[in-house]
Amino acid sequence: MIRGAITTLTTLALMCASVKGFAQSPGGNFLPEQIKKGAALYAANCESCHGVRMLGPQWGIDLATFPRDRPDRFLDSVTNGTKAMPPWGDLLKPVDIQALWSYVVAGEPKN
Numbered sequence: 001m002i003r004g005a006i007t008t009l010t011t012l013a014l015m016c017a018s019v020k021g022f023a024q025s026p027g028g029n030f031l032p033e034q035i036k037k038g039a040a041l042y043a044a045n046c047e048s049c050h051g052v053r054m055l056g057p058q059w060g061i062d063l064a065t066f067p068r069d070r071p072d073r074f075l076d077s078v079t080n081g082t083k084a085m086p087p088w089g090d091l092l093k094p095v096d097i098q099a100l101w102s103y104v105v106a107g108e109p110k111n
């Protein structure tokens with residue numbers, strides 16, 4: 001009984017730690033596979049408005065200018081949408097959005 005409660009608490013603590021890890025992960029610290037996955041997701045879902053490889057966005061904002069210290073806002077805006085930007089939460093899981101974040105931050109050479 002007590003042991004079960006402790007296991008539950010430990011699991012919860014680990015879950016919070018990983019969400020916190022997403023919110024605070026600094027740029028440049030991503031796995032190559034994650035960036036590659038983000039690039040594929042970007043090409044499939046985002047480039048029509050934000051530009052091929054984030055260059056010359058047709059309609060959406062230039063993601064190269066998105067603040068690098070706001071992964072929390074990225075997760076929120078992409079999941080729930082914002083103004084003219086459609087929500088993606090039905091289509092993309094948080095882990096997918098994290099891959100997209102890694103691509104936006106680290107996936108293309110900055111000029």
Ligand code: HEC
Nearest residue numbers: 045046049059060061073074077078082083084085088100
């Ligand atoms: C249908 C066109 C369209 C598509 C597709 C699209 N976006 Fe956007 N996005 C926009 C527009 C327009 C804005 C500017 C919204 C505004 O007025 O603030 C935007 C804004 C954003 C922002 C900034 C939000 C903020 O908090 O300032 C992010 C981040 C973003 N898009 C990421 C993505 C990602 C990731 C994808 C692919 C999963 C994507 N967008 C697909 C149109 C699009």
